[in-house]
Amino acid sequence: MGAMPTTALQLRPEEWKIFEELSNELKDGWKVTEETLSAFERAEELEMRYRMASFDHPACQALVEGVKKAKNAAEIEEVVSQFDIAALSQVQMAELFFTLGTRVLSAMVRYALQRAESDEDLEGVAALTEVRHMLFQVNSSS
Amino acid sequence: MMNPRMDVIPVFHDEREVQEYLGTKKRLEELAVMSGTKEGEKEFLTLLKRANPSLNGNIDAAHEQADLNIEQLEKKKNFLQKMLSVPGRALKSLGRTMKKHPILTALGGLAAVIALLYFMPALAPTTGKYGRQLIEAFKEVLKKVGLPTPTAGVDAIAELPVTGGPVSPDVVERAGEILESSGTINELSRTLQELSKP
Numbered sequence: 001m002g003a004m005p006t007t008a009l010q011l012r013p014e015e016w017k018i019f020e021e022l023s024n025e026l027k028d029g030w031k032v033t034e035e036t037l038s039a040f041e042r043a044e045e046l047e048m049r050y051r052m053a054s055f056d057h058p059a060c061q062a063l064v065e066g067v068k069k070a071k072n073a074a075e076i077e078e079v080v081s082q083f084d085i086a087a088l089s090q091v092q093m094a095e096l097f098f099t100l101g102t103r104v105l106s107a108m109v110r111y112a113l114q115r116a117e118s119d120e121d122l123e124g125v126a127a128l129t130e131v132r133h134m135l136f137q138v139n140s141s142s
Numbered sequence: 143m144m145n146p147r148m149d150v151i152p153v154f155h156d157e158r159e160v161q162e163y164l165g166t167k168k169r170l171e172e173l174a175v176m177s178g179t180k181e182g183e184k185e186f187l188t189l190l191k192r193a194n195p196s197l198n199g200n201i202d203a204a205h206e207q208a209d210l211n212i213e214q215l216e217k218k219k220n221f222l223q224k225m226l227s228v229p230g231r232a233l234k235s236l237g238r239t240m241k242k243h244p245i246l247t248a249l250g251g252l253a254a255v256i257a258l259l260y261f262m263p264a265l266a267p268t269t270g271k272y273g274r275q276l277i278e279a280f281k282e283v284l285k286k287v288g289l290p291t292p293t294a295g296v297d298a299i300a301e302l303p304v305t306g307g308p309v310s311p312d313v314v315e316r317a318g319e320i321l322e323s324s325g326t327i328n329e330l331s332r333t334l335q336e337l338s339k340p
Contacts, residue, residue, distance in 0.1 A: 043335040044145045048214045050330070051153045053257035060254045067255050073278035080251030080279070081244035086237025093233070094225035098218050099253050103337050107287040108246050112239050124239025127232040134224040138217045 009122065010035040010129040011113075012106065018113045030122060035129065037136035041101045049099045057092045059084060097131050102139065105132040145331065146206040151194060153261070154211050157219075164189040170216045177209050245286050252280045260327060277329050284337070291336040 008031045011019060019032060041049075066079040088096065097105060105128060112125045154160040157170045166173075166189055176182035183205075190204055191197060197204050240247045256276055281291050 040340070041338060043331065043338040044148075044210060045214060046334045046338060047145070047331055048148060048153070048210050049218070050253070050257045050334075051148055051261045052155050052211060052214065052218075053254075053261070054155050055254045055258055060258060063251055064255055064258050067259070067272060067276070070272075070275070073275045073282060076252075076255075076272075076275055076279040077248055077283060080255060080283075081248040083247050083251035083254075085240045085247055085250050086234070090226055090228070090233065091222060093236075094222045095218075096250050096254060097225075098221050099257060100250065101337070103289065104249060104253075104284075104287075107284075107289045108249070111246060111287045112243060115243065120235070121239065121242070123232075123235035124242070127228070127236035128239065130228065130232060131225070131236070134228075135221060138221045138224065141217070141220065 007031055007123075007126070008033060009126050010133050011109075012038075015106075015109055015113055018110060022113075022116060026116065026118070026122070029119070035133060035136070037133065037140060039136050039139035040103055041139060046099075046101050049101070053095055053099045055092060055095060057088055059087050060092070097135065102132055102135050105135065145335075146210055147203045148207055148210075150197070150200050150204040150207050151190075153207075154215060157215065160208075160212060160215070164193050170212060170219060173212050174216045177205070245283060248279075248283045249287060252276065252283060256280065256330065260330065273329075277333065280330075281333060284333075289337060291333050 007029060009015075009019065010033050012035045016032060016034070019027065019030075063080065063083050066082075067076050070076040070079050085093065085096070109125060109128050109132065112121065112128060116122050116125060152159070152163060154163065160170065160173060161167060164173075168176075173186070176186040186208075187201065187205060190201065190208065194204070240250065259272060259276065284291055
């Protein structure tokens, strides 16, 4: 299947409700399709993904160094929230989303959708749903 | 169902590591289907025993671990291929969204740091110092994006020194966990189990 156009959102039912609550002006021009796949990862699959992950991008190494200097959980959160994910290569981004899994991605979709204020914001949500759909596809393949 | 053990043999990070450990040229997709037939399973067990003759009573656990590892490596390979087809514009949008919401960025960053500090041999020896705080930060961020996890286990995490030992003399340079902090890894497992509940 080819890449979805960026004006399409693939939403699960609970996300569709959030979308419906957005202003008509914002919803205008957006096509919504239902995400019919739901192959979420099992715990052991997620743990294995963490164990076999390879984050060798310099930005990841720099992040680790920053975390090492943090004094507590709040400081760690502060450090990691500055992480420039956009600087990662496509391969490292794939590694990251594969490790996070579909439940976390779904939480990201809900979070970003609830706070969407512009078409640009919805484009980001659309990209997240596209990545999640690909992950669902991979999860459900034998 | 009990979770499979993940410390019986090295964890493989890519196809090359699997091939080197098992001493085979078989591709991931071939290895992934071997356990589907009796003949293939027998051959796979032979490869495992040859790779590590000291497995003895752990052969079933090693088999289960390797199966899960290979299955996930193959899925990762397929996911990567799909990701490479995502247009640059969509990726830019995605990056912008992550940047706009620091909490989403934090989730991604924490996943990378946990994977690096817990499981990469070069960095794992330092994990004991940060393990508890990392898990606390991870749970806090999960809660903020609407994925609460139980907090009871956090207090149970000991400020453990890093424990563990060499897993195999023939571990390839990057493969497997050389050292790990068992307390924090158990807590990570519990968190991931909670995350996996519908």
